[in-house]
Amino acid sequence: MNVHDSEMLAALLKADGWSVVSNPESADVIILNTCSVRDKAEQKVFSRFGILKEVKNSRPDTCFVLAGCMARAWGKTVLKRMPFIDLVVGPGMLHKIPEYLEFPRPSHPVVQIDSSDTVFSVDPELVDIQNRYSAWVTIMEGCDNYCSYCIVPYVRGKERSRPENDIVNEVTALVQKGAREITLLGQNVNSYNGSANGFPELLRKIHAIPGLLRIRFTTSHPKDMSDSLIGTVAELPKVCEYLHFPVQSGSNRILERMNRGYTRENYLNRVSLIKRLMPNVALSSDFMVGFPGETEDDHCDSVNLVESVKYDNIFIFIYNPRTKTRAAGYDDDIPLKVKTQRLEDLLKRQRRISMERNRDLIGSTVEVLVEGPAKRGENLMTGRSRQNRVVNFTGAVKSGELCYVMIESVSPNCLYGCLA
Numbered sequence: 469m470n471v472h473d474s475e476m477l478a479a480l481l482k483a484d485g486w487s488v489v490s491n492p493e494s495a496d497v498i499i500l501n502t503c504s505v506r507d508k509a510e511q512k513v514f515s516r517f518g519i520l521k522e523v524k525n526s527r528p529d530t531c532f533v534l535a536g537c538m539a540r541a542w543g544k545t546v547l548k549r550m551p552f553i554d555l556v557v558g559p560g561m562l563h564k565i566p567e568y569l570e571f572p573r574p575s576h577p578v579v580q581i582d583s584s585d586t587v588f589s590v591d592p593e594l595v596d597i598q599n600r601y602s603a604w605v606t607i608m609e610g611c612d613n614y615c616s617y618c619i620v621p622y623v624r625g626k627e628r629s630r631p632e633n634d635i636v637n638e639v640t641a642l643v644q645k646g647a648r649e650i651t652l653l654g655q656n657v658n659s660y661n662g663s664a665n666g667f668p669e670l671l672r673k674i675h676a677i678p679g680l681l682r683i684r685f686t687t688s689h690p691k692d693m694s695d696s697l698i699g700t701v702a703e704l705p706k707v708c709e710y711l712h713f714p715v716q717s718g719s720n721r722i723l724e725r726m727n728r729g730y731t732r733e734n735y736l737n738r739v740s741l742i743k744r745l746m747p748n749v750a751l752s753s754d755f756m757v758g759f760p761g762e763t764e765d766d767h768c769d770s771v772n773l774v775e776s777v778k779y780d781n782i783f784i785f786i787y788n789p790r791t792k793t794r795a796a797g798y799d800d801d802i803p804l805k806v807k808t809q810r811l812e813d814l815l816k817r818q819r820r821i822s823m824e825r826n827r828d829l830i831g832s833t834v835e836v837l838v839e840g841p842a843k844r845g846e847n848l849m850t851g852r853s854r855q856n857r858v859v860n861f862t863g864a865v866k867s868g869e870l871c872y873v874m875i876e877s878v879s880p881n882c883l884y885g886c887l888a
Contacts, residue, residue: 560584637719658692718773750855758807
């Protein structure tokens with residue numbers, strides 16, 4: 469979502485007469501659109517601005533903008549650490565940045581972190597997707613779940629859904645510009661309420677758009693993954709057989725403490741239905757290790773869940789406290805060494821499972837949406853399967869086309885083959 473927000477912001481600025489430059493030294497405005505969901509993301513921003521400060525020293529008129537979630541989380545207090553920033557803008561006010569950059573500018577830093585009742589979007593005609601065959605579309609923002617570790621509700625605000633017609637019109641315009649695959653974005657797309665019958669109805673409307681080949685979406689909250697939604701995904705041919713389904717922990721005790729709103733058994737019930745209706749589905753998930761109070765038994769519950777579900781891929785994060793969240797007040801944090809060991813344990817097991825899952829595909833043929841030449845390997849093209857696996861292959865196919873590739877070899881993160 470942050471990448472897409474940056475893409476839309478760039479489109480707004482270009483429409484206002486600005487142009488992108490290749491290096492910071494020649495820029496009149498430098499914008500860092502930030503994430504605040506984890507401490508590491510914020511530290512990267514401080515480090516990056518520390519480097520960019522040299523530009524400010526040599527060219528004092530360069531305008532520095534801190535945008536996005538970190539701006540909302542820190543507000544004006546960030547100026548105590550980085551007084552050289554000219555503009556602090558939260559995610560709800562990104563559309564205002566072109567206006568703030570107009571001359572004359574204030575001589576003092578401007579802080580605008582108010583929330584917005586609308587979802588940030590721009591005219592799709594302004595967005596450049598040249599040589600891009602996959603595009604993003606934001607359908608909702610914000611979150612009402614208040615998981616005890618998560619800062620998103622505090623920086624992105626309450627859930628807000630875009631009207632169904634606006635989304636359908638945007639997807640239609642992107643397809644007319646060459647997009648073949650659309651990924652629908654939201655903190656919790658399952659709770660989308662911009663149409664009478666929610667997310668399943670939106671999927672059906674988008675599925676009917678001529679020229680669109682594939683539909684993906686992220687992210688899904690397990691407590692809101694209804695039978696109706698699972699059935700709709702299984703029924704519609706354009707919706708890819710790939711679901712990112714974050715569980716965070718395999719322990720009921722930790723899930724309750726996280727305020728996730730479901731149990732391990734609820735989650736596995738959803739997984740069972742998904743696999744029954746979509747036998748070829750690929751599942752990915754998020755796991756958090758070292759949540760306050762997590763015991764070795766709790767960690768083993770997560771390990772057992774990974775072994776049971778057999779995800780195609782998982783993303784593992786070490787817990788770190790975020791300001792304003794309930795978990796930040798817990799006093800039973802886990803030593804970093806233990807957190808790191810648990811992360812490595814889960815990662816090692818998932819690598820083995822990913823390799824096993826991919827080996828099962830050797831000799832099979834998969835549908836691939838071609839993205840272009842592979843970054844590595846001479847005379848190789850690359851694309852993604854419907855299950856979101858990276859596929860590198862030999863053969864002459866144009867970018868943006870669908871082709872079929874016979875898989876000859878694999879790694880944990882990639883399939884290799886030739887045109888079928």
